[in-house]
Amino acid sequence: MTDAQPLVVRDLSFQYTRRDTPAIQSLNFTLNPGEILLLAGSSGCGKTTLIRCINGLIPHAYSGTLQGVIEIFGKSIQEMCLAEISNEIGTVLQDPDRQIVGSFVLNEVAFGLENLGLPREEIFQRVNDVMDYLNIGFLKDRETFQLSGGEKQKVALAGVLAMRPRILLLDEPLASLDPASAREALSIFRKLADDGISIILVEHRVEDVLAIHPEQVLYLEDGKQVYYGDAPGLLECVDYSQIKLPATIVMERSRGTPMEPFTSSLQGKDGEALVEFEDVHFRYKEDLPEVLTGVNCTIHKGDIIAILGHNGAGKTTLVKHALGLLKPTSGTVRLQGADTRKSSIAQNAHTIGYVFQSPTQMLFAQTVRSELAFGPENLGHPKEQVAQDTEWAIKTVHLEEEMDMPPLALSFGQQKRVSIAAILAMRSRILMMDEPTAGQDYWNYMAFMDSILQMPGFDSILFITHDVDLAVVYANRILLVDKGKIIADGKPHEVLAEEERLNQARILPTSLLKLNLEKLPLTGRFMRAEALAQFA
Amino acid sequence: MVVTFGYKQRNSLVETFDPRARWIFSILSLFTIVNFWDIRFLLYFLLISVVQYSFTRLTWKETKRAWRFIFFLMFIMIFVNTIVTSAGTISDVTANPHVLFAIEKPIRFTMTIERLWFALTQVVRVLSITMLFIVVPFTMDPRQYGITFKGMGLGDKLAFTMDLAFRFVPTLARDFGTTMDAQKARGYELDNLKGNIFKKIARMAPIMIPVTMNSLLSGEDMVNAMDLRGFSTSGKRTWLYTLKYRKRDIALIAYSVVVLIISIILPRVFHIGGFWVPPFLIP
Numbered sequence: 001m002t003d004a005q006p007l008v009v010r011d012l013s014f015q016y017t018r019r020d021t022p023a024i025q026s027l028n029f030t031l032n033p034g035e036i037l038l039l040a041g042s043s044g045c046g047k048t049t050l051i052r053c054i055n056g057l058i059p060h061a062y063s064g065t066l067q068g069v070i071e072i073f074g075k076s077i078q079e080m081c082l083a084e085i086s087n088e089i090g091t092v093l094q095d096p097d098r099q100i101v102g103s104f105v106l107n108e109v110a111f112g113l114e115n116l117g118l119p120r121e122e123i124f125q126r127v128n129d130v131m132d133y134l135n136i137g138f139l140k141d142r143e144t145f146q147l148s149g150g151e152k153q154k155v156a157l158a159g160v161l162a163m164r165p166r167i168l169l170l171d172e173p174l175a176s177l178d179p180a181s182a183r184e185a186l187s188i189f190r191k192l193a194d195d196g197i198s199i200i201l202v203e204h205r206v207e208d209v210l211a212i213h214p215e216q217v218l219y220l221e222d223g224k225q226v227y228y229g230d231a232p233g234l235l236e237c238v239d240y241s242q243i244k245l246p247a248t249i250v251m252e253r254s255r256g257t258p259m260e261p262f263t264s265s266l267q268g269k270d271g272e273a274l275v276e277f278e279d280v281h282f283r284y285k286e287d288l289p290e291v292l293t294g295v296n297c298t299i300h301k302g303d304i305i306a307i308l309g310h311n312g313a314g315k316t317t318l319v320k321h322a323l324g325l326l327k328p329t330s331g332t333v334r335l336q337g338a339d340t341r342k343s344s345i346a347q348n349a350h351t352i353g354y355v356f357q358s359p360t361q362m363l364f365a366q367t368v369r370s371e372l373a374f375g376p377e378n379l380g381h382p383k384e385q386v387a388q389d390t391e392w393a394i395k396t397v398h399l400e401e402e403m404d405m406p407p408l409a410l411s412f413g414q415q416k417r418v419s420i421a422a423i424l425a426m427r428s429r430i431l432m433m434d435e436p437t438a439g440q441d442y443w444n445y446m447a448f449m450d451s452i453l454q455m456p457g458f459d460s461i462l463f464i465t466h467d468v469d470l471a472v473v474y475a476n477r478i479l480l481v482d483k484g485k486i487i488a489d490g491k492p493h494e495v496l497a498e499e500e501r502l503n504q505a506r507i508l509p510t511s512l513l514k515l516n517l518e519k520l521p522l523t524g525r526f527m528r529a530e531a532l533a534q535f536a
Numbered sequence: 537m538v539v540t541f542g543y544k545q546r547n548s549l550v551e552t553f554d555p556r557a558r559w560i561f562s563i564l565s566l567f568t569i570v571n572f573w574d575i576r577f578l579l580y581f582l583l584i585s586v587v588q589y590s591f592t593r594l595t596w597k598e599t600k601r602a603w604r605f606i607f608f609l610m611f612i613m614i615f616v617n618t619i620v621t622s623a624g625t626i627s628d629v630t631a632n633p634h635v636l637f638a639i640e641k642p643i644r645f646t647m648t649i650e651r652l653w654f655a656l657t658q659v660v661r662v663l664s665i666t667m668l669f670i671v672v673p674f675t676m677d678p679r680q681y682g683i684t685f686k687g688m689g690l691g692d693k694l695a696f697t698m699d700l701a702f703r704f705v706p707t708l709a710r711d712f713g714t715t716m717d718a719q720k721a722r723g724y725e726l727d728n729l730k731g732n733i734f735k736k737i738a739r740m741a742p743i744m745i746p747v748t749m750n751s752l753l754s755g756e757d758m759v760n761a762m763d764l765r766g767f768s769t770s771g772k773r774t775w776l777y778t779l780k781y782r783k784r785d786i787a788l789i790a791y792s793v794v795v796l797i798i799s800i801i802l803p804r805v806f807h808i809g810g811f812w813v814p815p816f817l818i819p
Contacts, residue, residue, distance in 0.1 A: 061760055083769040091764045098757035103678040103703060110776050112765035117772045163765065325717050345720040354721040360753065361711070362718035364745035374742065378723030408749055422722065 004074030006167050006198040007031035007054065012068035014053055019064075023049040024223040027068070029216070031167070031198045036189065038209050038231070039202045041220035042242055042441035043413035047202045049223075051169050054200070056085040072167065086112075090165030094172040094439075096152040105139045105147070105155050112163040130162045134188060149311035150181030157188070168192065168199045174208060175438060178310040178466050180506035186212045204441055206234075206243050207511065219243075240530075244442045244469070247512035250529035251536055258533035261525070262473060264304055264453040266461060271301025273337075274351075274430055274460055275322045280331035282317060282484075291317045292328070293484035299430070304453065305462040306471030306492075309481035310506035315464045316357070318481065319432050324348045350379055353428030357435050359419035363407040368394065368418055371407045375426040386425070393421035396451040398444065412439050417448060424452065433463040437470060449474055469512045472496065473528045480505045492526050493517070541673035541706050542598065549591040550675050555684040557785035558676070562668045564792035569664050571799040573626065573811040575653075578660045585667035592671045599670065606666050610659065618655045619647070628811035629654045634818055653813045678703065683775045692773040700758075708751065715746045 008030050015022040024046040031037055039047050052058040059066055060082050070077040072088050093099045102108030109131060113123040131137045136154050139147065147155060153173060160168070170189065174182040182205070190212040193199050203209050210231055217234045219227035221242075227234055240250045275298070282292040291314045299305065299322070307315045320326045321333045324340035333340045335348055353375075356362060365371035372390040381389070394400055397417035402410060407418045416439055423431065431452070437445040453461065453474055465471060471478055471492060478495040480488035482505045488495045496502065496513055509517075516526045522535045545551070550558070569581050596603075617624030633648035676684075681702050686695035716726070719742045726743070762768075803809040 055764055057760055057764070060763070082763055083766050086764050086766050091761075093757065093761060095757075098754055099761040101700070101758060101762055103681075107679055107776060111762075111767075114774045114776055115766035115769055117769075117774050120774055120776065120778075123774060123776060159765065320717075323721055325721065344725070345717075346723045346725045349721055349723040352721075356714075356718045356721070358714075360750050361715050361746055362722070362742075364742045364749075374724075375722035378725075426722065 004071070005030050006033055006073060007200075008069070008071040009054070010069040010071075012050070012053060012066075012070060014049055014058060014064055014066050016049075016062065016064040022223055023064075024053070024220070027218075027220075027225050029218055029225075029228055031200065032215075033166075033198055034193050034196050035216060036193045036199045036201055036212065036214040037216040037218060038206065038214040039200055039218050039220070040204070040206050040234070040238075040243055041226075042443060043439075044222075044411055045220040046223035047220060048171060050220075051091065051171050051200070051202060054167075055089050055091045055169055056080070056082045086165075087116075087163070088165060089167045089169060090160035090163055091169045092153075092157050092160055092171065092173055094175055096149075096156040096176070099156045100144050100152060100159070102144055102159075105136075105142050105144055108144050108155055109158045109162050111159055116163070126162050126164075127158075130158045133161070134158050148181075149176040150178065150184070151311075153177060153181070153185060154188075157185075161192070166197060168197050170199060170201045170203075172202050172204065172439075174203060174205050176311070178506050179468060179508040179510075181311060182208055182466075183211075183508060204243070207246050210246065241446075242441070242443050247510070247515045247529040247532070251515065251533045254530040254533045255536055259528065259530035261523075261527040261531040262450065262453075264474070264476075265456045266304050266453070266458060267302050267476070271303075271459075273298045273300055274335070275299040276332075276334040277318075277321070278332045278334070280318075280321060280328045280333060282321065282326060282329045290329070291484050292321070295331070295484070295486055297479065297486055297489060299460055299462065301459045302476075303460045303462070304474060304476045305460070305479055306475035306477075307462065307464045307479045307481060308466075308468065308471055308505060308507055313481045313505065314484040315481050316434055317484075319354070319434065319462065319464060322430075322432065323352045323354050325354075346378070349375070349426065349428070351428060352430045352432060353423040353426045355420050355423045355431075355433040355436060357438065359412070359415040362419055362422070363415060366406055367404050368399065368407050368410075368421075369403050371418060372422050372425045375422055379426060381427070385427075389425045389427055390421075392455075393425040396424055396455065397421045397448045413441065413444065416440060417444070420448065420452075427457060429459040431458050431461045433461075435465060436463055437465065437467055445470075446473075468496070468507055468510045472510070472513050472516055472526045480507070493520055496526075541678070541703075543674060543676065543678055545677070546593040546675065548593040548675065550588060550671065551677075552784070553788060554779055554781050554785040555676050555680050556687045556779060557781065557788045558672070559684060559688060561788050561792045562672070564796045565668055566665055568792075568796045568799040569661060571803055572661075572809045573628070573654075573657060574809045575657045575660055575812060577809055578657060578664060582660050582664040582667070585664045589667050589671060592675050594671060594674055598674060602670055606670070610662055613662065614655050614658045618651065618658055622651055624658075625651060625654050626811060649817055650811075650813055653817065654811065657811070673702075673706075680777060680779070683777050683779055686775060687779050693767075696767075696773075704751075708747065711747050711750055712743065715743055715750075718746075719743060 010028055012027040013022050013025045027050065041047055052062060054070060056077065077085065100108050102111050106127060109127045110123050113126055131140060134154050136158060139151060139155065144155065173185055177185060186208060189199055189201060201209060214231055217227065217229065217231050218225065219234060219238055227237055235245055235249050240253060277295045277297045280292050280295040281290055283290045295318060309315050317326060321328060322335065324343060324345050327341050335351060340348065363371060365374060369390060372393055373386050376386040376389055394403055397420055399414060399417055402414065407415060410418065420436060475492050478492050479486050480495060480501055487504060488501045497517055502509065512529055515532060519532055519535050572578055613624065622630060629650045633650050636647045636649050636652060638646040682696050682699035685698040686692060690698065724742055
């Protein structure tokens with residue numbers, strides 16, 4: 001053991017081989033035992049590159065020019081092989097689906113220990129210890145691909161912790177978690193730090209992370225270090241349109257220049273019924289439990305619906321029924337009066353545009369332009385209209401400059417926006433988006449949500465989200481889903497005021513929700529923090 | 537994430553055998569079967585495969601998708617390659633043919649007794665082999681894939697790679713389904729593929745490219761994730777589970793070896809087991 005600092009980074013820069021500009025430049029920071037360092041910044045600011053430099057994937061798996069010094073417990077990382085580094089540093093990747101290699105939970109948690117060649121008894125002991133520590137012992141014999149998002153994240157963390165690293169790198173670990181699971185994960189991180197592990201936590205959800213009091217914050221912009229210091233200092237200096245800060249801070253800081261309340265082109269006034277769910281039950285296989293357990297609801301013209309609920313509640317399954325991608329085991333789903341059992345998905349796509357959760361599952365074309373034209377061309381839209389709609393769609397997601405780039409060469413965040421634009425270009429009457437903000441930075445997703453919701457042409461918009469604030473700002477109707485049932489359906493200020501229901505759906509009130517509920521007698525509706533400033 | 541085949545514990549007789557013994561039995565049986573073209577021998581091996589299958593407690597419902605795929609391949613292989621053309625037959629079939637019927641128009645086509653019998657022999661042969669292997673994904677615990685291959689003599693890394701490769705098949709099937717849904721939601725219809733073969737292949741791009749790219753990207757991420765957990769270390773790896781041969785496993789392996797040796801000797805030394813047509817069929 002050494003008394004040296006766990007991590008010292010001095011004057012660190014890195015440029016990928018095929019890039020013209022450095023991904024990170026002149027970064028300087030240190031990490032002490034038991035400290036949490038929050039690494040924040042918008043998409044493409046260099047967070048992931050920094051993580052790769054520290055865990056050794058750069059230069060082992062990614063080539064480029066690396067300058068500067070990284071020391072782990074006093075030893076230069078350049079003198080260490082990847083196996084040595086992985087003994088000291090554990091990395092939990094953003095997407096647990098891409099980290100988990102074991103077919104069963106026990107195998108997954110033991111994987112690193114097997115690689116280290118530890119005696120079998122010690123492996124079982126360590127696996128049991130770490131699973132008890134994370135309270136996931138009951139998952140031991142479960143198949144990994146059947147776990148919920150939150151469970152997968154904990155299992156991935158257990159697999160890393162079992163190796164007893166002294167430094168932990170967490171790359172957006174909350175990205176796929178519902179609010180309650182995210183809070184549980186964060187309290188685990190705090191506990192780990194309090195037990196002596198040094199943690200670098202990369203996260204867009206800055207407000208959530210502030211709740212566990214990170215000792216330090218490093219804020220990057222375009223690969224450069226803009227802020228390095230304590231958390232209160234970040235709240236003072238950072239641009240609140242770039243990262244999401246607590247609502248009270250944003251309201252306070254925008255007092256001088258309050259924003260007008262957001263108004264959508266859609267107004268919910270119980271218009272014509274577009275999609276009707278009538279006692280819908282669904283199970284994926286006969287021997288599996290029901291995922292939808294009796295859904296009754298109607299989507300009307302003018303609705304902007306946010307579907308909230310925990311991981312595995314049945315939100316995506318519900319929405320897939322509207323398009324006919326899934327057919328009910330019993331009950332009926334009607335799209336504009338027609339039973340979805342009797343129409344093809346391609347026919348339904350004329351009415352419903354559905355943005356899938358993961359963009360990599362659909363992008364294939366040589367350019368963004370042809371990717372965007374694919375849907376409208378399939379629907380038989382005239383050429384001129386296709387050209388016009390693709391231009392409009394790409395502007396909506398702020399990717400005009402990438403129009404002739406191959407979509408697969410773009411970053412994940414950009415790919416996600418291309419996938420949204422590809423559906424927007426179809427000009428469907430109803431737009432449904434599954435986690436539209438996942439993997440996006442705050443400025444980008446707020447900007448494209450503003451554009452989409454102000455654009456005329458949609459009869460209804462529906463989005464699934466774990467981001468309660470997105471529902472607060474944009475929705476005029478909320479569906480709370482729990483165990484395959486809709487447990488609450490109504491206006492945001494009605495549904496989100498019922499704390500008991502929120503707890504049932506594993507939703508946690510955010511600072512923006514609390515502030516809106518407090519100001520509701522004055523405002524009469526929910527709005528973003530910048531607009532609440534005029535009521536301060 | 538890699539997923540596994542639809543394994544569930546059935547407490548069947550087949551599951552009581554060591555997975556290495558089962559693999560050795562299946563692989564050696566395969567090499568045995570390919571030594572024969574005589575339907576009488578092949579019927580014996582089909583019987584063995586049927587017996588094994590019946591001891592697995594598999595239901596038609598569980599396996600029907602796999603069987604449909606196999607029947608489709610068999611149809612292509614046997615009907616097209618043996619009956620319509622004789623491209624897939626062996627020299628014994630074409631050497632001294634007995635014509636069953638012949639037509640001149642619209643195309644010139646001759647069907648012989650040998651070719652028809654060869655097709656039947658092929659059916660028995662292919663069924664014997666597929667029935668041997670189709671049970672594996674449904675009845676072998678995925679937790680034991682790696683240690684099984686390791687126990688059969690592969691190195692640590694190769695054994696784990698085989699484990700992953702085995703799980704790649706159902707993963708690919710799942711990704712294919714997801715991409716298919718995503719493209720259908722964009723008005724794409726696979727049923728309406730029009731034009732010549734090249735146009736049809738080009739129309740498959742919206743499915744094939746995302747599935748392929750997703751596999752490559754996931755593969756890269758997975759390799760990184762494995763390396764970050766010490767997979768690339770050069771030292772000896774511990775395997776969580778251990779396997780132990782029992783008497784029945786030894787007996788199964790011994791049987792497989794003996795039968796393989798017999799299958800090698802019979803055709804080569806005694807000229808038994810080659811293509812055979814029942815004499816009563818020959819005019």
